[in-house]
Amino acid sequence: MRPGWLGWMRQPRRLLRGVAYLVVPGELTLLVCLLAGLRPPAPVLAAGEAAVLLLLTAEAAVFLRLWRREGRTPREAVRELVPQPVLRLAGHELRLMWSLLLWAARRRSGPGPGEQVFGHARDQAGLLLGLGFVCVVETVAMSYLLRPWPVLHAVVLALDVYTVLFVVGLHAASATRPHTLxxxxxxxxxxxxxxxxxxLERIASASYELLSAHDGKEDGVLDLPVGSQTSLTFTLSEPVESVGLLGGTRRVHTVRCHADDARSLLQAVTRARSSLPPPRGGPPS
Structure with missing residues (x-):
């Protein structure tokens, strides 16, 4: 056996991920066939279920080894086994559902003691809540049309209900996670x-600039539009690192965002910058 192959086999994380990339799509294919009324041969179904069971057992065994024998925390062990994009997507969905609870309780996530809060969800509320209403109508219509097929009806109903929660959760997430200063x-x-x-010391300039066209292709520019528009532009003296949905990073030197009261946020940032102590070794700004 070649050394490279032996080294690969000694890393259970890579092995399990490789098996998962084969087993999970296969299991989804079987599920689609069953929903479509095509029943695969019994040996194929048994093999698929056995593969899933063995994969879960192996994942659990490696998790316990990383946790108990190698001294990893449960979170570190999970990160070793599950690809980062999958973890970030799962975390995103959980935070959306948690935002619904915060929104219903009229609470916010994140503002600390003494921090100023600036909302940014108002200009997209009508669009997202209207889209949520359309999804509710579609859910009712599909539920009526699929009544003769109970299994398909249950699957589509679950997907439709989750879609409604997802759309409303997007607004709830924006409403409960304001900008803070x-x-x-x-x-x-x-x-x-x-x-x-x-x-704040990295903000070279801040200006009120109402823009409605963002192609997202400008290098080093991060656009955070709300309702397809931004109203504030921050130019940085040193770039900062922005983390994307799937964990990718990029360094940005210009940030465009929106706030319900953009001028108030601009004034607050200007006051906060003016109260910063001067840099060491330099004249007061």
């Missing part, structure tokens, strides 16, 4: 997938 940091957020912290 502390003595040293401007925190800009968008739903649950963008959380950018900008040290």
């Amino acid at each position: 502390s003595e040293h940091t401007l925190r800009l957020r968008r739903a649950t997938h963008v959380d950018l912290r900008i040290p």
